[in-house]
Amino acid sequence: MRRPLVKVCGMTQLQQVQALAALGVNYAGFIFYPPSPRYVGNKIEPGALKQLEGIKKAGVFVNATMQEVKDAVVAYGLDTVQLHGDETPEYCGALKGAATIVKVFRITGNEDVAHITAPYTAVADAFLFDTKAQEYGGTGKKFDWSGLQHAGLEHPYFLSGGIGPQDIDQLRSFLKNNNVYALDLNSKFETAPGIKDMKLLEAFMGSLGG
Numbered sequence: 001m002r003r004p005l006v007k008v009c010g011m012t013q014l015q016q017v018q019a020l021a022a023l024g025v026n027y028a029g030f031i032f033y034p035p036s037p038r039y040v041g042n043k044i045e046p047g048a049l050k051q052l053e054g055i056k057k058a059g060v061f062v063n064a065t066m067q068e069v070k071d072a073v074v075a076y077g078l079d080t081v082q083l084h085g086d087e088t089p090e091y092c093g094a095l096k097g098a099a100t101i102v103k104v105f106r107i108t109g110n111e112d113v114a115h116i117t118a119p120y121t122a123v124a125d126a127f128l129f130d131t132k133a134q135e136y137g138g139t140g141k142k143f144d145w146s147g148l149q150h151a152g153l154e155h156p157y158f159l160s161g162g163i164g165p166q167d168i169d170q171l172r173s174f175l176k177n178n179n180v181y182a183l184d185l186n187s188k189f190e191t192a193p194g195i196k197d198m199k200l201l202e203a204f205m206g207s208l209g210g
């Protein structure tokens with residue numbers, strides 16, 4: 001089993017982003033969606049984040065204008081944009097080249113995943129599967145992963161939605177049979193929205209192994 005990459009989302013403190021890089025976490029996620037309790041807003045100075053090396057920076061957007069996304073890519077030095085709303089394949093295609101594109105699908109696990117993702121294969125560098133709920137993300141809820149198993153996807157994808165420290169055994173068995181590009185962690189590793197529990201993350205990285 002190849003160990004998947006790891007993304008920790010909803011970062012609001014520069015010092016915690018530096019600590020993630022030291023732990024070997026591959027991506028830090030920043031929420032550019034004002035209604036979220038994890039909205040990065042003016043909590044991190046754009047120039048300081050732009051200079052930070054050793055970890056990829058993913059901006060999370062929900063139905064933002066293309067100009068807002070492009071401005072944030074430049075200001076914060078984002079490598080990746082995670083499109084978490086109802087963005088069309090045309091919208092994703094028009095952003096291609098500005099950053100790596102991750103298109104999110106919010107699912108229950110009962111959908112025909114191959115069918116709903118097909119129009120995005122050419123325009124998204126990777127997919128991210130999160131749990132369908134009233135809120136857009138950071139819900140702490142899981143979907144039925146077996147829906148992905150049956151889809152037999154070849155496109156790289158992030159597995160997301162309510163993954164927590166207690167899921168390590170279930171993850172190990174899922175990862176054995178599924179080619180997951182990266183795991184996306186968020187609210188199950190927090191002491192408060194936007195504040196991560198670094199001890200929990202360190203232990204989880206240790207359990208995942210190298």
Ligand SMILES: O=C(O)c1ccccc1NCC(=O)[C@H](O)[C@H](O)COP(=O)(O)O
Nearest residue numbers: 009036136137138139140161162186187
């Ligand atoms: O985290 C948020 O507050 C958020 C709000 C609006 C859109 C996306 C958001 N998070 C994006 C993520 O990539 C989360 O990591 C993902 O939703 C999983 O979160 P969780 O279920 O808490 O593990």
